[in-house]
Amino acid sequence: MTQPQALLIDDEPDILELLSITLIRMGIDCDTAPNISQAKAKIDNNNYNLCLTDMKLPDGDGLELVTYLQNKRPDTPVAVITAHGNMQTAIEAMKLGAFDFISKPVDLSSLRNIVSNALKVKPSEKESTKTSPTLSQKFIGETDNMQRLKQLILKVAKSQAPIYIRGESGTGKEMVARLIHSNGPRSDAPFVAINCGAIPTELMESEFFGHKKGSFTGAQSDKEGLFKTADGGTLFLDEIAELPLNMQVKLLRAVQERSIRPVGSEKEHPVNVRILSASHTDLSEMVEKDSFRQDLFYRINVIEINVPPLRERVADIPALVDYFVRRLADRNQITPPSIPEAVIKKLQQYHFPGNIRELENILERAITLSLDETLNANDILLSQSNSSQTSDGIERNGMPLEDFLEDIEKTEIAKALEQTGGNKTAAADLLGISFRTMRYKCKKLDID
Numbered sequence: 001m002t003q004p005q006a007l008l009i010d011d012e013p014d015i016l017e018l019l020s021i022t023l024i025r026m027g028i029d030c031d032t033a034p035n036i037s038q039a040k041a042k043i044d045n046n047n048y049n050l051c052l053t054d055m056k057l058p059d060g061d062g063l064e065l066v067t068y069l070q071n072k073r074p075d076t077p078v079a080v081i082t083a084h085g086n087m088q089t090a091i092e093a094m095k096l097g098a099f100d101f102i103s104k105p106v107d108l109s110s111l112r113n114i115v116s117n118a119l120k121v122k123p124s125e126k127e128s129t130k131t132s133p134t135l136s137q138k139f140i141g142e143t144d145n146m147q148r149l150k151q152l153i154l155k156v157a158k159s160q161a162p163i164y165i166r167g168e169s170g171t172g173k174e175m176v177a178r179l180i181h182s183n184g185p186r187s188d189a190p191f192v193a194i195n196c197g198a199i200p201t202e203l204m205e206s207e208f209f210g211h212k213k214g215s216f217t218g219a220q221s222d223k224e225g226l227f228k229t230a231d232g233g234t235l236f237l238d239e240i241a242e243l244p245l246n247m248q249v250k251l252l253r254a255v256q257e258r259s260i261r262p263v264g265s266e267k268e269h270p271v272n273v274r275i276l277s278a279s280h281t282d283l284s285e286m287v288e289k290d291s292f293r294q295d296l297f298y299r300i301n302v303i304e305i306n307v308p309p310l311r312e313r314v315a316d317i318p319a320l321v322d323y324f325v326r327r328l329a330d331r332n333q334i335t336p337p338s339i340p341e342a343v344i345k346k347l348q349q350y351h352f353p354g355n356i357r358e359l360e361n362i363l364e365r366a367i368t369l370s371l372d373e374t375l376n377a378n379d380i381l382l383s384q385s386n387s388s389q390t391s392d393g394i395e396r397n398g399m400p401l402e403d404f405l406e407d408i409e410k411t412e413i414a415k416a417l418e419q420t421g422g423n424k425t426a427a428a429d430l431l432g433i434s435f436r437t438m439r440y441k442c443k444k445l446d447i448d
């Protein structure tokens with residue numbers, strides 16, 4: 001196998017030497033350039049496996065090279081070297097397509113991580129939505145917006161940029177995060193998902209960063225946090241809007257410094273994780289209301305991905321139904337029932353507040369209850385709980401508004417819990433609220 005080749009661009013000979021020595025020790029051939037014009041000439045004539053560029057060069061800035069490479073050599077990963085603390089330039093470079101960034105003074109172990117991840121990036125001709133098995137077989141959707149989403153997943157999978165995935169409950173945000181991980185250079189390392197709304201506030205810091213034995217009552221032994229578990233891989237922060245403000249500060253620090261400090265420890269530990277996050281609430285609105293930190297939002301939202309609700313891609317319903325029915329039949333060891341057009345029509349007219357997860361649940365219930373070889377439109381039970389008719393026809397009868405609204409809330413929650421067999425997470429999805437809100441409301445309204 002031929003040795004990989006890297007182009008290093010910096011006007012400071014000492015830095016070029018440090019970078020070269022580190023990369024040569026990793027078995028990489030190094031070529032160097034002191035400015036943008038020489039770098040461009042070399043890029044034109046060589047197909048490098050990796051470029052590393054300083055941001056401040058005598059004849060321009062590194063962003064120009066990032067753009068140049070995106071156009072000329074889109075398969076060559078480029079990482080930028082930024083002045084310490086200059087997060088803004090690093091984020092701008094990643095938005096333009098840089099693979100990752102490293103700040104000065106260059107930390108050699110971070111440099112080695114970035115370089116080895118960059119060398120694992122596969123060129124795009126070998127990766128397309130057709131050839132990626134998980135994308136073509138498990139991520140169902142051929143409508144234009146889903147095709148664009150699949151292309152975007154493959155593109156961002158190659159970079160290390162933090163991604164924020166936005167979409168209603170049950171649209172497939174976690175699936176998108178898993179696909180970004182499995183199609184990228186970290187795919188052999190762990191993917192760790194955390195639901196930020198499901199961790200009790202008092203345990204959050206220890207869950208994220210770990211703790212030392214004896215650091216608080218109940219800490220009977222050292223514990224590794226989720227950042228450490230995800231080391232080398234991806235950490236997926238689901239429902240990030242649920243993070244309390246004090247944890248937002250700590251998360252920002254960990255993301256910025258790329259290191260963590262377990263509760264009760266004096267020492268910082270470097271970690272190498274890619275952060276993906278998701279939420280069904282509008283984080284930018286929360287930033288405006290001061291309930292989400294702007295600096296954290298800016299840091300995690302380098303690239304935003306929107307997952308469309310199911311009602312905006314009804315043309316995908318037949319393929320999704322086919323996929324889920326086969327999967328459910330396989331799981332239950334039965335022959336998949338046939339699906340008449342009337343079933344598809346009924347589903348396509350529904351508004352799916354719980355999106356794909358709700359579709360899956362509806363089909364599961366229908367298959368479990370129906371004993372026929374053909375699913376009947378009557379087997380498809382659709383929730384009324386989110387329809388606009390909910391409070392129509394209900395008389396307030398002089399009841400104070402607050403009590404009246406509580407009554408409605410209680411009824412709707414009870415209905416959703418009944419539909420999901422008492423599963424609070426699924427019921428929260430059906431109602432379009434977070435698990436944490438669900439837990440809070442159940443407690444407040446005295447629902448078991």
Ligand SMILES: Nc1ncnc2c1ncn2[C@@H]1O[C@H](COP(=O)(O)OP(=O)(O)OP(=O)(O)O)[C@@H](O)[C@H]1O
Binds near residue numbers: 138168173174175429
């Ligand atoms: N395009 C798709 N093709 C097939 N299955 C899908 C697709 N999108 C989502 N699913 C399935 O739908 C279910 C819900 O997806 P997922 O958990 O990723 O949604 P989510 O948006 O993260 O939900 P939540 O907001 O509750 O965290 C999962 O079982 C997932 O496998």
